[in-house]
Amino acid sequence: MSNAAARLPENRHFTYADYKDWELAEGERYELIDGEAYAMAGPSAYHQTILVELVAQFAAYLRNKPCKAYMAPFDVRLFYEEDESDDTVVQPDLIVVCDEKKRGPESCRGAPDLVVEVLSPSNTAIEMQRKFELYRQAGVLEYWVLDPKYKTLLVHYFENGQVRTCTFGAADTVPVKALPGLEVALGPAFAG
Numbered sequence: 001m002s003n004a005a006a007r008l009p010e011n012r013h014f015t016y017a018d019y020k021d022w023e024l025a026e027g028e029r030y031e032l033i034d035g036e037a038y039a040m041a042g043p044s045a046y047h048q049t050i051l052v053e054l055v056a057q058f059a060a061y062l063r064n065k066p067c068k069a070y071m072a073p074f075d076v077r078l079f080y081e082e083d084e085s086d087d088t089v090v091q092p093d094l095i096v097v098c099d100e101k102k103r104g105p106e107s108c109r110g111a112p113d114l115v116v117e118v119l120s121p122s123n124t125a126i127e128m129q130r131k132f133e134l135y136r137q138a139g140v141l142e143y144w145v146l147d148p149k150y151k152t153l154l155v156h157y158f159e160n161g162q163v164r165t166c167t168f169g170a171a172d173t174v175p176v177k178a179l180p181g182l183e184v185a186l187g188p189a190f191a192g
Contacts, residue, residue, distance in 0.1 A: 012035075013035035013036075013087065014032055014035050014036070014037055014087060015035070015084060015085050015086065015087050016032070016077055016081075016084045016085070016086045016087070016089055017083075017084035017085065019032050019037075019089055020084070020106070027042060029072075029073055029091060031089060031090045031091055032087060032088060032089040032090075033088055033090070033130060033131075033134065034087060034088060035087035035088075038127075040091065040122070041120065041121075041122035043093075043118070043120055044120060046148055046192045047093075047118050047120050047148060049192040050118050050146060050148055050189045050190065050192060051071060051072075051093050051094060051118055053188050053189040053191075054093075054094055054116060054146075054184065054189055055069065055071050055094060057182075057184050057185065057188075057189075058094065058096065058179075058182070058184070061179065061181075061182045062096070062179075066098060066100070067096050067097065067098040067113065067179060068096070068097055068098075068103060069094060069095070069096050070094070070095050070096075070097065070108065071093060071094050071095075072091045072092065072093050072094070073091050074091060074095070074107070074108070075089050075090075075091060075106065075107035075108070076089065076090050076091065076092060076095060076107065076108040076112060076115075077089050077107050077108065077109055077110070078090065078110070078111055078134055078135070078138040079110075079138060080102075080109040080110045088134060089107070090131065090134070092112075092115045092116060092117050093116050093117055093118045094114075094115075094116035095108060095112035095114065095115050095116070096112060096113050096114040096178060096179065097112045097113060098113045098178075099113075110138070110139075111135070111138035111139040111140045112140060113140070113141050113142065113178040113179075114140070114141065114142045114143075114144070114176065114178040114179070115135055115140050115142070115143045115144065116144040116146070117131070117143075117144065117145050117146070118146045118148060119145060119146065119147045119148060119149070120148075128145060132156065135156075135158070136156075136158050136163065139158075140158060141157070141158060141159075141177070141178045142155065142156070142157055142158070142176070142177055142178040143155070143156040143158070144156075146189070148190070148192075151169065151170040151186075151190045152167060152168065152169055152170075153167070153168040153169075153172075153174060153186060154166075154167055155167075155168065155174065157177055168186060169186070170186050170187055170190040171186070171187060172186050173185050173186070174186060
């Protein structure tokens with residue numbers, strides 16, 4: 001358990017106001033889900049290799065466009081409240097935000113258009129299902145879950161209360177519905 005975790009009061013409902021005041025050691029990261037703090041493990045080298053390739057493809061496409069990409073660690077306040085009473089702050093591996101009003105100096109203030117998560121041993125199935133529901137409820141348009149072990153990508157499209165899920169493999173090129181015209185090649189990402 002980290003030093004910060006040892007200092008956090010147990011059975012306490014935290015808000016963003018609490019979260020932003022925590023004094024964390026370098027490299028220490030937390031997410032806040034429904035007011036509960038969750039420590040995050042550091043990513044593996046392969047995880048980072050995948051992420052860097054994806055960021056490069058997104059950044060090249062988004063150059064001189066209104067949408068912006070951000071990579072972890074970057075706070076996403078899914079249910080943003082101006083008074084900082086919101087209690088859910090996540091740090092997906094990569095997000096794309098098109099609404100300029102959601103791009104605060106310290107965080108994303110509301111649902112990003114696209115969320116990308118790269119699985120790691122510390123990501124449990126329960127955590128991924130919880131985040132799936134949070135992203136759906138918050139209004140994320142597209143949610144990607146990359147599995148480095150099996151070199152697959154699940155893309156969840158949230159449309160009009162419906163969910164459509166597509167599976168892609170390492171040889172595929174993925175059209176990004178949230179960013180019409182962008183196609184992401186998975187081969188270079190998984191080549192690691």
